[in-house]
Amino acid sequence: xxxxxxxxxxxxxxxxLLTAFVxxxxxxxxxxxxxxxxxxxxxxxxxxxxxxxxxxxxxxETVVSQSGRRVLFFSESLDTQxxxxxxxxxxxxxxxxxxxxxxxxxxxxxxxxxxxxxxLRHGERLxxxxxxxxxGFVGYEDxxxxxxxxxxxxxxxxxxxxxxxxxxxxxxxxxxxxVISGTSEIDRTAExxxxxxxxxxxxxxxxxxxxxxxxxELVARVADEGPDSIxxxxxxxxxxxxxxxxxxxxxxxxVESSRAPVYGAAETYIGLGAVAGSAASYEARGRLVxxxxxxxxxxxxxxxxxxxxxxxxxxxxxARALRRWSLNERELPGDCQVLFKDVSVWRRYGWQIALxxxxxxxxxxxxxxxxxxxxxxxxAEEAEQAQRAALGRAARLTTAGELTxxxxxxxxxxxxxxxxxxxxxELMLDSGRDxxxxxxxxxxxxxxxxxxxxxxxxxxxxxxxxxxxxRKVFDLNDVVRELESIMRAEARRRSVALEIKRAPEAIxxxxxxxxxxxxxxxxxxxxxxxxxxxxxxxxxxSVTVAQSESGAVLTVRxxxxxxxxxxxxxxxxxxxSTKPSGMGLGLSISRSIVEAHGGRVSADSDPVEGTVFRAExxxxxxxxxx
Amino acid sequence: MPPLIHVVDDDASMRTALLKLLTEVGFEVRGYxxxxxxxLQDAPDRPGCVLLxxxxxGPSGLDLQAAMRRQNLMLPVxxxxxxxxxxxSVTAMKAGAVDFLTKPVKREVLLDALERALAADATRRxxxxxxxxxxxxxxxxxxxxxxxxxxxVAGKLNKQIAYELDIAERTVKREREQVMLKLDASSVAxxxxxxxxxxxxxxx
Numbered sequence: 140x141x142x143x144x145x146x147x148x149x150x151x152x153x154x155x156l157l158t159a160f161v162x163x164x165x166x167x168x169x170x171x172x173x174x175x176x177x178x179x180x181x182x183x184x185x186x187x188x189x190x191x192x193x194x195x196x197x198x199x200e201t202v203v204s205q206s207g208r209r210v211l212f213f214s215e216s217l218d219t220q221x222x223x224x225x226x227x228x229x230x231x232x233x234x235x236x237x238x239x240x241x242x243x244x245x246x247x248x249x250x251x252x253x254x255x256x257x258x259l260r261h262g263e264r265l266x267x268x269x270x271x272x273x274x275g276f277v278g279y280e281d282x283x284x285x286x287x288x289x290x291x292x293x294x295x296x297x298x299x300x301x302x303x304x305x306x307x308x309x310x311x312x313x314x315x316x317x318v319i320s321g322t323s324e325i326d327r328t329a330e331x332x333x334x335x336x337x338x339x340x341x342x343x344x345x346x347x348x349x350x351x352x353x354x355x356e357l358v359a360r361v362a363d364e365g366p367d368s369i370x371x372x373x374x375x376x377x378x379x380x381x382x383x384x385x386x387x388x389x390x391x392x393x394v395e396s397s398r399a400p401v402y403g404a405a406e407t408y409i410g411l412g413a414v415a416g417s418a419a420s421y422e423a424r425g426r427l428v429x430x431x432x433x434x435x436x437x438x439x440x441x442x443x444x445x446x447x448x449x450x451x452x453x454x455x456x457x458a459r460a461l462r463r464w465s466l467n468e469r470e471l472p473g474d475c476q477v478l479f480k481d482v483s484v485w486r487r488y489g490w491q492i493a494l495x496x497x498x499x500x501x502x503x504x505x506x507x508x509x510x511x512x513x514x515x516x517x518x519a520e521e522a523e524q525a526q527r528a529a530l531g532r533a534a535r536l537t538t539a540g541e542l543t544x545x546x547x548x549x550x551x552x553x554x555x556x557x558x559x560x561x562x563x564x565e566l567m568l569d570s571g572r573d574x575x576x577x578x579x580x581x582x583x584x585x586x587x588x589x590x591x592x593x594x595x596x597x598x599x600x601x602x603x604x605x606x607x608x609x610r611k612v613f614d615l616n617d618v619v620r621e622l623e624s625i626m627r628a629e630a631r632r633r634s635v636a637l638e639i640k641r642a643p644e645a646i647x648x649x650x651x652x653x654x655x656x657x658x659x660x661x662x663x664x665x666x667x668x669x670x671x672x673x674x675x676x677x678x679x680x681s682v683t684v685a686q687s688e689s690g691a692v693l694t695v696r697x698x699x700x701x702x703x704x705x706x707x708x709x710x711x712x713x714x715x716s717t718k719p720s721g722m723g724l725g726l727s728i729s730r731s732i733v734e735a736h737g738g739r740v741s742a743d744s745d746p747v748e749g750t751v752f753r754a755e756x757x758x759x760x761x762x763x764x765x
Numbered sequence: 766m767p768p769l770i771h772v773v774d775d776d777a778s779m780r781t782a783l784l785k786l787l788t789e790v791g792f793e794v795r796g797y798x799x800x801x802x803x804x805l806q807d808a809p810d811r812p813g814c815v816l817l818x819x820x821x822x823g824p825s826g827l828d829l830q831a832a833m834r835r836q837n838l839m840l841p842v843x844x845x846x847x848x849x850x851x852x853x854s855v856t857a858m859k860a861g862a863v864d865f866l867t868k869p870v871k872r873e874v875l876l877d878a879l880e881r882a883l884a885a886d887a888t889r890r891x892x893x894x895x896x897x898x899x900x901x902x903x904x905x906x907x908x909x910x911x912x913x914x915x916x917x918v919a920g921k922l923n924k925q926i927a928y929e930l931d932i933a934e935r936t937v938k939r940e941r942e943q944v945m946l947k948l949d950a951s952s953v954a955x956x957x958x959x960x961x962x963x964x965x966x967x968x969x
Contacts, residue, residue, distance in 0.1 A: 548820065548847035552776050555847065555868030559782035562872035566789045581785065588778050631820045632848070 175209040176436050178202065178246045179239075179266065182216040183253030188385070190407040190421040191250065194274070197425025198248065202432050210436075213244070217257055224253065235265050244269045246435045248428060251275070252324060259287065270435040274428050291431045291446035293424060297329045298452040299373065300336030301417025302404040305454055305475075306369045307340075309415065309466045310400065315368040316344045317361070319393065321375030321384065322351035329373035329404070344369075351379030354392055361397040366464070368399035372413065387411055400464040406455060409478060414466060415456035424450040537725070538657070539603045541664050545629035549595045553588035560585050598625070601653045602660065609653070612759045615646040615684050615691050618655050626663055630680065635667050638681040646684060646691045647759040650736040655693075655756075658732050658740075661725040662695040662752045669699030669750060677749075686758075690738070693754040702744040710742055729754070768883050769813040773797045773829065774845070775821040779868070783816060790876065800829035804836070812890060814863070814882035819846035819853060827853070830860050839889060841882035845870065899962055905947050913940045917953060918960040 180186070180195060195214075202210050215235065217224055224231075244266040249255040255273045262269065273292040286292055299318075307313065316337070320330040330350055337346055349357060361370055375389045387407060394401050394412030403413035406420050427450050454475035461468050461477075468477060539546075560581045567574045567581075598621055619641055630637035648655065659682070666680040683694040702710065711730045730740045738756035770792045774780040780796045787794045793813075797803040799821055815833075819826040830842050841863045846853070854865045863885060864878040906914060909930075916926045923941070927934040950956045 544848045544850070551847035551868040552779055555845075555870060556776070556778040556782040558869035558871070559779070559786050559875075563782065563786040563789050565872075566786070570789075584778060584782065591778075627822070628820075631822060631825070634825070 175211055176206065176245045177211045177213065177243060178248065178432055178436075179213040179215065179244045179269070180248050181250065181254045181258065182214070183249070183251030183255070183257065184216075185385075186214065186216050186250070188407075189387070190405070193407075194250075194421040194425035194428070197422045198429040198432065201426045201429025202436075205429075205433055206436065208436075213239075213242075217253060224257070228257075232261050232265065235261070239265055246270050246272060246432050248272045248274060248432060255285070259285065262287075272428055272431045272435060274424065286445045286447075289435075289444065291435065291448070293427045293431060293448050293450060295419045295424060295450050296452060297332050297373065297404050298417035298419075299329065299333035299371070299404055300339075301452055301454070302371060302402050302415075303333070303336055303340065303369075305415045305417060305456075305471065306371065306400070306402045308470045308472070309461075310367070310369055311470075313367050313369045314343075314345060315364070316346045316371065317349060317364060317368060317399075318346065318371045318373060319349045319352070319357065319361075319375060319389075320373040321377045321386075321389075322379050322381070323376035326351070326374055326376055333371065333373060351375070351377065353378045353380060353382060354384065354389055357389070358392050358396045361393050361399065361401075364397060364399040366398050366400075370397055370399050370401045372401055372403045372408065374405070394460075400460070400466060409455045409457045412460055413457065414460040414464060415454065415471065415475070417452045417454055419450035419452050420455075536603070538660055538664065539599075542599075542625065542629060542660070544632045545625050546595070546599055548628045548632070549625055550592050553592040553595075556588045557585050557592075560588075595625070598622070602656050609651045610649060611652065612647050612649050613652040613655075615648050615655070615693060615756070616641045618652055618659060619682060619684055619693075622656055622659060626660070626682070629664070629667065633667050633671065634675070634678060635670055636679045637663075638679070640681065640683045640685075642684045642686055644686065646686050648691055648736070648756050649759040650756075651732075654732045655736070658729040658754055659693065659695070661729050662693075662754070665725060665752070666695050666697035666699070666750070669697045673699060687755075689755060690758050691756045693756070694751060696749060696751045698749040701746040701748075701750050702742065707742065707744060711740065766811050767793055768886070769793045769795060769809065769811045770879065771795050771797065771803060771813065771815045771840070773800060773803050773815060773821070773826070774818040775799060776818070779818070786872065786875075787879075792879075800824040800826070800832070803829060804832055812883065812886050814841040814843060814879060814886055816843050816845060816879075819844050819857070820848075827856055827860065830857070830862065834860070841885050841889075843878050843882055896962060899948075899959060902948050903959075903963060906944060907940075910940050910944050910947070913937060914944050914948075914956065914960075917941065917944070918957050 180198070182191065184191060186192070186195060199212055217231065245268075247258055247262065247266055247269045249258045249271055252275060255271070255275070258266075258271055262271065271287060271290040273286065273290060273294075275292060275294040303316070306316075318330065318333050318337075320326045320333070327350075330348065334348075337344075349360060352360065364370060370393070372390050372393055374386045375384055376386055377383050390401070390403060390408055390411050390413060400414045401412065403409070403411075403416045404418050405416065406418045408416060408418070427448060431446070431448070454472045456468070456471055456475055456477045458468065458477050458480040460466075471477065564578055564581045567578055602622075619639060623639055626639070627637055663680060663682060670678045670680060677698040679698045681694075681696045683692075683696070685692050685694070711726050726740075733740045733754050733756065736756055738754060740752065740754050742750060742752050744750040770787055772780055772783045772787070772794060774783065774796075775798055777798070780798065784794050784796050795806075797806070801823060803815070817826040817829060824832070826842075826844055826846075833840065833842070842857075842861070843864045843866060844854075844857045844862050845866050845868055847868045849865065849867045857865050863882040866874060866878060903911075909932075912930060913926060916929065921929075923934050923937045927937045930937070945951070945956070948956065948959055950959060
């Protein structure tokens, strides 16, 4: 097969060279310069069927690209596969006579035997002097004798044998073979060829011919075939009841319902679901026809000669169909052209796909980049928030540590009283006398002290263990009052004189009372630290609550030695501390709390007078909150 | 005379509770809300002790303890505190506190401490009474008899005493008998012991 194919290729090369040589002398030959050549494409089949579209284009491209003159194409259809030509033939002829009466046609391409026969009957009258190039499909035995003098024929040999050979390579174990064909002339010719080819195969295969079986029945029949059968679809233009078909539609229906692989001996069958076949390419045939048209236009065919050419058949297969029936591509002949391979998509659209992928990848990278940036930013924000919370906790724990003594004192005082009262009550009961009134008074004392102890614990918890923020209106005086006992306890512990001055009027602040208490405690502890090393006369701290025109002012004053000027600027920075064990958080957190309440903290320091910290807070009415 | 217990605590409920308990136990009590109040009282000379809160506004418990010593108020002191630190307890004990108790305090612990304090006070008082009796006797000696006493406890013989005081040895003997009689001593050893007590006596 391969040797045959290469011989054909050589022939074609020779043709091309000859054509080029002829074209070189074209202006000197039969036709006068300036006159155009006219070619009529006469179809005996539907010219819009896919194979004919491919072929028609190949004919025109070949002629136009290689002719040195202007070539006009005309096209007529005698679609006789589905319409009975006899009923309209006389009208058609008179129509053509009118159409082409004044037009000289140089070459008629007769596509199909019907068209050739029509030309033989009417060509002399309708297109006088025109040479004919016949494009036939199957069979050429009688073509040569029927062709008029000076005509040329391009036929295809329906390669039933080659197709059967390919099928048996793919399915070596198949025992049954079904051949499908119709009842039209082309159909019958194809079937005849298949019978001849199969006669040589021998009787190892049981063969059944489905000739002209109507499509519905045909579909049912192939559905009954097992996957081990081979189905050869030749061509079916017409069934035994004379019903016309489009052969590709029949193939489609067969392929759809068949459980056995379907093979077809035409190029256009591959792609409609047929697995493989041996067929001439329509494009190759179109080019061959085109070359013959050029020869005819150049007057290369002397009167008596009749030329018959055949386009080469070769193996062609469909990768998708191979996959559908689980057939192995490697069993195909080596030169077989396998269409619809996945890789071919990549090959054909390689750079487009690559570009698209690159754009998609770039977009994806951009999106991923933006997302990760956003994520990073969010994580950083969360980390900062967590850090701030941790600093707040650390500052509170530090405060708690500093206040331990004061807290213990504040709680042990009522606890001590309670225990003592319980002891007393016990002794009273043991005395044996009726002392109910005294006992009742003691119980009252115990209750009062118990509530007092739990109040201290609650306040400390609020102050030191606080998590959630509140926004409520409260009196700044209350903040000081609630902490007075603990501040006094701490002042006693440190032997510091503590003076507390509250405002006579209520000072309404909007915000978190406990946070403001943290600020107060922090400022007071700082002040006490500042006077720790001072002589007794200067160990004084004062807390003042007052109202100014700008709002509420909480002042904490100490009589310490003041703040060194070089430290003053960094006073409110985190982790800045002049104390050996200080964490440097208290003032920075105090400031952020006050600022969160819309206020500000300031410090004035003097080595003689000491230091004054002022926390200014807007009044609740002024913040506009309810 | 029954002992009187002074309770100094700025915390009203603690003070009241302590006063009630001690009354119930059978003590006579007096309460004060500050160190100053205690110091300004018209202190009766009675056996007793002071139950003193360590931390108070104004002068602290330690301040009061020091002031009492200066004023020769020798009542034993028991400290009570809500929150004891090592430093404050050491200072208190060095200054002569009988005990250092932490609130809340158990009844038994408090009563034990009171018992010890009262016992210490009683011992001190007895010693003080003995010393003042001795001093009274000693005061009854004539100047000559005191001179003789000093020489006797110095371990000198009659002859040496007569020579040093430039008096007759017979006179020394007579005065010696008078000293032994007035001081209720039966031997030179007794006189030596009395001399020692006199020496320790704060009145001296």
